[in-house]
Amino acid sequence: MEYPGNLFVVAAPSGAGKSSLVRALQELDSHVQPSVSHTTRAPRGQEKHGREYFFVSEPEFDAMVQADAFVEWAHVHQHRYGTSKKAIAERMAQGADVILEIDFQGAIQIKRAFANAVCIFILPPSWEELRARLERRGEDSAQTIELRMKNAAIEVAQAGKFDFVIINELFDRALFDLKAIVHAQRLKFAAQARSRADTFQALNIP
Numbered sequence: 503m504e505y506p507g508n509l510f511v512v513a514a515p516s517g518a519g520k521s522s523l524v525r526a527l528q529e530l531d532s533h534v535q536p537s538v539s540h541t542t543r544a545p546r547g548q549e550k551h552g553r554e555y556f557f558v559s560e561p562e563f564d565a566m567v568q569a570d571a572f573v574e575w576a577h578v579h580q581h582r583y584g585t586s587k588k589a590i591a592e593r594m595a596q597g598a599d600v601i602l603e604i605d606f607q608g609a610i611q612i613k614r615a616f617a618n619a620v621c622i623f624i625l626p627p628s629w630e631e632l633r634a635r636l637e638r639r640g641e642d643s644a645q646t647i648e649l650r651m652k653n654a655a656i657e658v659a660q661a662g663k664f665d666f667v668i669i670n671e672l673f674d675r676a677l678f679d680l681k682a683i684v685h686a687q688r689l690k691f692a693a694q695a696r697s698r699a700d701t702f703q704a705l706n707i708p
Contacts (some may be wrong), residue, residue, distance in 0.1 A: 506594070507697070508697075509618065510602070511604065512624065512680075513603075513604055514623060515626065515650070516653070517626065517639065517650065517654075518624045518654075524603055527601070533598065533599050536602075537585060537593065538554070540555065540563060540575075540584045541557060542582045544557065560582075563584065571586055572587065573611065573612060574608040578605045579649065579650065583604065590616070597697065606660040606663070609664070610663060618693075620683065621663075621666070622665065623660075625661060626654075626669075627669055627671035629654075636651070
């Protein structure tokens with residue numbers, strides 16, 4: 503189904519800076535809105551239910567899977583995450599640009615469900631820097647960091663399946679790159695035809 507809004511899907515290994523970049527983009531561009539995912543993990547830090555995620559129990563998540571409520575869901579770091587079909591469709595139908603932060607498995611599933619989705623992968627500049635960022639974050643045990651590094655090797659290998667790749671070496675440059683992708687997508691013929699259908703019709707553009 504065609505929607506006036508665009509869908510941007512951002513994936514990255516843990517610690518690459520995905521959340522910080524998406525948050526900064528939203529502060530600069532109010533037209534970009536998040537689609538809040540459901541997760542079975544516990545909140546971290548200052549996270550709140552309904553803002554960063556919908557935090558649900560395993561039985562609640564199971565019920566949503568059975569009801570086919572997710573456009574994608576996956577196991578990530580021993581927890582489950584899912585993206586609501588209804589939440590995405592409603593916001594895009596209203597003309598908003600929706601941005602999702604999910605793992606590479608979910609991004610691939612989203613692309614199958616929404617053909618016009620723009621998939622963006624965030625890379626760290628090096629393995630050493632990725633580990634340093636995870637350690638500086640101070641949220642994970644040494645064992646969890648090792649698991650995240652192991653998973654990162656698998657995730658980075660999937661970057662070639664994405665439409666765009668951003669190397670987050672300098673934050674401001676990476677943010678500029680992300681803004682450029684969003685702006686360029688809005689100017690594509692198909693995107694303009696969806697969002698400015700009245701103008702195209704008035705100009706007799708097929």
